[in-house]
Amino acid sequence: MSTVRKILGYSWAVLTIPLVLVLFFGLNSWAKLLAQSTGVRVSPWMTGGEIVRTLSHGDYETRIHRPVFDGLLGPRGRGFVQVDWVAVPPATILPERIGEQIDYDHDGVADFAIELDSKANHAALKPLRPEVLGCERVMLLKEGRVLRVDLKRKK
Amino acid sequence: MLLSLLAADAGTSRNRFGLLGFFLLGRAVAYSTLGALAWRFGVAIQQWPAWHSLVLGLGLMTCAVLLLWYGFGPGPTEQKREGRLPPCVNRRSYRNPGLALAGGFVTGINPCAPVLLAFAAAAQSRALIEAITFFLWFFLGTAVYLLPLPLLGFLGRWDRLRLVARFAVGLMGAYYLYAGLLLVIRGTQWPLAKP
Amino acid sequence: MATGEAISPASTTPAALGWGKTLAWAVPMMLLTALLMAGGPNLPKDAHRLISLIAAWLFANYLFLRMVRTGKTDRYRASYFIAIAFGFCLTFVPNLLEMRGNMALTDEDMLLGKTPFCHVVIPMTLIPAALTRTIIFPGSILGGFAGIAEMFALWIGFSLILGRGWCSWGCFFGGLDEFFSRLAKRPVIRHIARRWTYLPYAVLALVVVSAAWALDPTYCMWLCPFKTVTEYPQVDSITRAVQAVIFLSLFAGLVIILPVLTKRRTQCGLFCPFGAFQSATSWLNAVTVRVNHGACKDCGKCERGCPQFALHSGALNRGRPDLSCSKCGKCVDACPTGAIHFQVRGSGADANAGVARMLFIFPSFLFMAVFGAGMIQGGLYRLLLLVTTGSLLK
Numbered sequence: 032m033s034t035v036r037k038i039l040g041y042s043w044a045v046l047t048i049p050l051v052l053v054l055f056f057g058l059n060s061w062a063k064l065l066a067q068s069t070g071v072r073v074s075p076w077m078t079g080g081e082i083v084r085t086l087s088h089g090d091y092e093t094r095i096h097r098p099v100f101d102g103l104l105g106p107r108g109r110g111f112v113q114v115d116w117v118a119v120p121p122a123t124i125l126p127e128r129i130g131e132q133i134d135y136d137h138d139g140v141a142d143f144a145i146e147l148d149s150k151a152n153h154a155a156l157k158p159l160r161p162e163v164l165g166c167e168r169v170m171l172l173k174e175g176r177v178l179r180v181d182l183k184r185k186k
Numbered sequence: 187m188l189l190s191l192l193a194a195d196a197g198t199s200r201n202r203f204g205l206l207g208f209f210l211l212g213r214a215v216a217y218s219t220l221g222a223l224a225w226r227f228g229v230a231i232q233q234w235p236a237w238h239s240l241v242l243g244l245g246l247m248t249c250a251v252l253l254l255w256y257g258f259g260p261g262p263t264e265q266k267r268e269g270r271l272p273p274c275v276n277r278r279s280y281r282n283p284g285l286a287l288a289g290g291f292v293t294g295i296n297p298c299a300p301v302l303l304a305f306a307a308a309a310q311s312r313a314l315i316e317a318i319t320f321f322l323w324f325f326l327g328t329a330v331y332l333l334p335l336p337l338l339g340f341l342g343r344w345d346r347l348r349l350v351a352r353f354a355v356g357l358m359g360a361y362y363l364y365a366g367l368l369l370v371i372r373g374t375q376w377p378l379a380k381p
Numbered sequence: 382m383a384t385g386e387a388i389s390p391a392s393t394t395p396a397a398l399g400w401g402k403t404l405a406w407a408v409p410m411m412l413l414t415a416l417l418m419a420g421g422p423n424l425p426k427d428a429h430r431l432i433s434l435i436a437a438w439l440f441a442n443y444l445f446l447r448m449v450r451t452g453k454t455d456r457y458r459a460s461y462f463i464a465i466a467f468g469f470c471l472t473f474v475p476n477l478l479e480m481r482g483n484m485a486l487t488d489e490d491m492l493l494g495k496t497p498f499c500h501v502v503i504p505m506t507l508i509p510a511a512l513t514r515t516i517i518f519p520g521s522i523l524g525g526f527a528g529i530a531e532m533f534a535l536w537i538g539f540s541l542i543l544g545r546g547w548c549s550w551g552c553f554f555g556g557l558d559e560f561f562s563r564l565a566k567r568p569v570i571r572h573i574a575r576r577w578t579y580l581p582y583a584v585l586a587l588v589v590v591s592a593a594w595a596l597d598p599t600y601c602m603w604l605c606p607f608k609t610v611t612e613y614p615q616v617d618s619i620t621r622a623v624q625a626v627i628f629l630s631l632f633a634g635l636v637i638i639l640p641v642l643t644k645r646r647t648q649c650g651l652f653c654p655f656g657a658f659q660s661a662t663s664w665l666n667a668v669t670v671r672v673n674h675g676a677c678k679d680c681g682k683c684e685r686g687c688p689q690f691a692l693h694s695g696a697l698n699r700g701r702p703d704l705s706c707s708k709c710g711k712c713v714d715a716c717p718t719g720a721i722h723f724q725v726r727g728s729g730a731d732a733n734a735g736v737a738r739m740l741f742i743f744p745s746f747l748f749m750a751v752f753g754a755g756m757i758q759g760g761l762y763r764l765l766l767l768v769t770t771g772s773l774l775k
């Protein structure tokens with residue numbers, strides 16, 4: 032038994048040498064394999080969730096993401112919906128002021144109204160439904176602005 | 187906090203259920219106090235908007251100091267033993283009902299989101315008894331989740347785990363100190379005089 | 382040692398090898414590092430980059446040759462390890478300045494997944510990844526600089542090869558701690574209570590639980606001292622300002638001041654949650670550090686010198702260092718009787734310590750040389766730019 036353990040130990044020690052080569056040569060392949068086999072993606076709390084609707088306004092677009100309530104064991108009671116305003120080429124910047132009513136759940140009823148000042152990077156939110164709680168600060172993209180509106184989950 | 191307190195303590199399950207009892211008692215007292223305060227604040231809050239931030243902030247900071255002391259404080263005299271990790275906690279010193287009671291009180295008064303929501307709801311009560319009853323129901327609902335925790339006390343038998351648990355409690359204290367300070371600053375920014 | 386033969390650990394220190402055996406190990410290292418560092422047959426066309434590559438290769442192989450020839454591990458390992466850390470800073474920060482104009486992370490970087498993934502985040506991501514199949518980090522799964530999947534694959538690899546040895550043979554942050562711990566001749570603070578060596582486990586437990594609860598990498602947001610030399614969220618609120626004060630203070634205290642005063646790696650040994658986490662992977666490794674209690678004469682050199690606080694009377698009596706041992710080799714080099722030695726798992730105390738040592742340092746140094754090559758090359762490139770153009774930036 033001790034001989035078997037010794038052989039296994041030394042074999043493993045020797046195998047770490049080609050393991051280094053396999054690791055570095057195949058790093059991209061291992062990474063792809065890991066990503067595909069686990070199916071992981073970046074958390075929507077980081078990315079804002081998938082874009083579910085895009086509204087075209089000529090020289091800019093309004094991109095509405097899905098509401099994010101993802102929790103560790105189930106949906107959370109509070110979350111947010113992210114709205115992006117992005118300039119569409121040939122325009123490279125947004126209009127200075129944008130006023131819009133957003134229906135994030137696509138039920139035909141506006142949920143909140145936004146007055147965005149893209150120069151001052153400030154947004155004024157007017158909730159039109161009780162689930163809409165408030166908004167965070169305006170985040171900057173090179174060619175647009177992003178706003179996360181805090182929501183309470185509808186039961 | 188309770189988890190760390192129980193994990194950091196050594197003793198029997200009976201001791202730990204006893205500690206839990208004192209902890210829950212402290213929480214019940216805290217929640218009843220909150221109920222009374224909520225009612226009073228419901229009356230005063232429009233004229234004194236800074237009060238709730240100040241009081242809750244100070245409560246948090248009190249909790250934080252307690253946690254920091256427990257986590258990083260000197261504790262009882264440590265016995266150095268040759269070749270062994272010295273026992274980090276005198277086995278009797280932290281099995282103190284007063285500490286559990288105080289811990290229950292300050293965590294009960296801790297303004298986590300559910301408590302704040304309950305506070306806001308209770309502040310709308312017309313009568314004092316209504317506000318206190320509301321909070322006691324809140325206490326019963328949250329107490330259920332705490333009941334299995336003493337069974338984790340077996341973890342406390344390992345000196346090292348107890349030490350890690352104490353450090354974790356201390357680190358949480360540092361965070362609560364910061365959170366409490368922010369609330370206090372927010373509270374003191376508002377003029378204390380009626381607008 | 383005159384004979385060049387590795388001698389039983391019971392009586393002597395690890396043996397230096399004769400030129401024959403030295404070259405037998407060094408030549409394969411030269412070939413493998415050349416192959417892996419160049420990344421293929423096409424060498425860089427830019428003169429600065431080519432010079433940097435050749436210099437990095439020469440540096441690595443010179444150190445390995447000395448390591449094998451002298452039988453000493455730590456000083457040569459540390460030289461490359463420290464060079465990796467400075468190379469990393471000299472590469473990373475100027476790149477940021479060229480791309481963004483400052484070190485601050487922008488909203489766009491975080492929203493669009495352009496934040497490089499750091500290995501320290503790994504413990505925090507595991508529970509949310511297991512339960513939600515999402516990674517709570519604003520990076521990219523594949524591609525970009527330090528993609529998430531690439532770093533995970535690297536982590537699995539170095540856990541198998543090095544375990545906690547990553548802290549002394551790979552971590553580009555640890556090299557800074559190592560550098561400052563070697564600056565002073567003598568320690569000013571000689572004694573640190575052993576209870577503090579359990580703080581990293583508390584930090585680990587706290588950040589893992591809080592990250593899972595908040596679905597946010599709490600260590601990165603609140604505690605990571607190395608944001609000082611990498612990147613950090615823009616300071617545009619009180620919270621961010623407090624976070625900045627915390628990370629700057631931790632860097633100054635744990636990475637610079639305390640290592641200088643104690644001659645120990647205080648950030649790595651007393652705070653880093655990734656090191657605590659990585660301790661759990663050491664059981665996967667083929668080679669460990671062992672103590673032959675019979676040969677130990679209690680001189681205390683190992684205990685005083687261990688940068689990771691892994692050696693003390695309890696550990697010596699037990700016959701092995703604590704979990705925080707990062708296999709730096711300092712104790713093995715310091716031990717006058719050879720009581721502390723590398724040992725292949727399953728081989729027993731009478732096994733050949735010299736062979737065990739070579740079976741450990743060959744793959745470890747190869748890993749370190751290749752992993753750190755890009756950073757050292759990058760650092761040298763920036764220094765060459767500074768010398769030839771007067772600026773670190775292109």
